[in-house]
Amino acid sequence: MPLVRFGVSIEQELLARFDREVVARGYVNRSEAIRDLIRERLVQEEWRGGEEVVGVITLVYDHHVRGIEARLTEIQHQHHPQVLSTMHVHLDHDNCLEVVAVKGEGERIAELAAKLIGIRGVRHGRLTATTTGRRLK
Numbered sequence: 179m180p181l182v183r184f185g186v187s188i189e190q191e192l193l194a195r196f197d198r199e200v201v202a203r204g205y206v207n208r209s210e211a212i213r214d215l216i217r218e219r220l221v222q223e224e225w226r227g228g229e230e231v232v233g234v235i236t237l238v239y240d241h242h243v244r245g246i247e248a249r250l251t252e253i254q255h256q257h258h259p260q261v262l263s264t265m266h267v268h269l270d271h272d273n274c275l276e277v278v279a280v281k282g283e284g285e286r287i288a289e290l291a292a293k294l295i296g297i298r299g300v301r302h303g304r305l306t307a308t309t310t311g312r313r314l315k
Contacts, residue, residue, distance in 0.1 A: 196211070199211070220309075220313070220314060221308060224309055225284035225288075226284065227284075228283055228284070229283075229284065230283065230310055231281070231283070231307065231310065232262075232308055232309065233280050233287055233305055233308055234280070234306045235278040235280060235287075235303065235304070235306075236276070236303065236304050236306070237277075237294055237295065237302070238273055238275055239273070239299050239300045239301055242272060243299030246298070246299040246300075249297050250276060253290070253294055254278065257290045260282040260286055260290055261280060262280060263278075265277040273301070281310075284307070291305035
C-alpha cells in the first residue's frame, strides 16, 4: 500500500515522552509507533461497532471451590457460538488457568467474559480484545 506523509503539531514535552516510549518498546521509528496507536483505536471501534472480533479470556481460579469447573463449562456451552477453544492449565495444587479463545460480536464476548470472571472462586480474569485483522490493512 502506498504511504502517505502528514504533519502533526505536538507539545515538545509530550513528544519527548512519546519518544522515550518508542525507544523503550523497541519501535524502529515514530511512524511504527503511531501506526500501532491508530490500529489500537480502530480495534476499539470494531469492538464497539458490532463487528466480528476475536479475543482471549484468561481466568485464574481456585479449583477447590465446589462446582467451579462445571459452572465454567456450563457458561461456555451457553455461549458456544462465541467459544472457539479452551485450554486448561494446572498451575499448582490450588490454582488453575483457563484460556478461552472467543470470536463474535464484541458486546456478546464482553458479556461472556463478565459472566466467567464473576464466578465465585475466580481469583483473576481478563478479556484481551483484538481484531480478526480483516479491516486492518
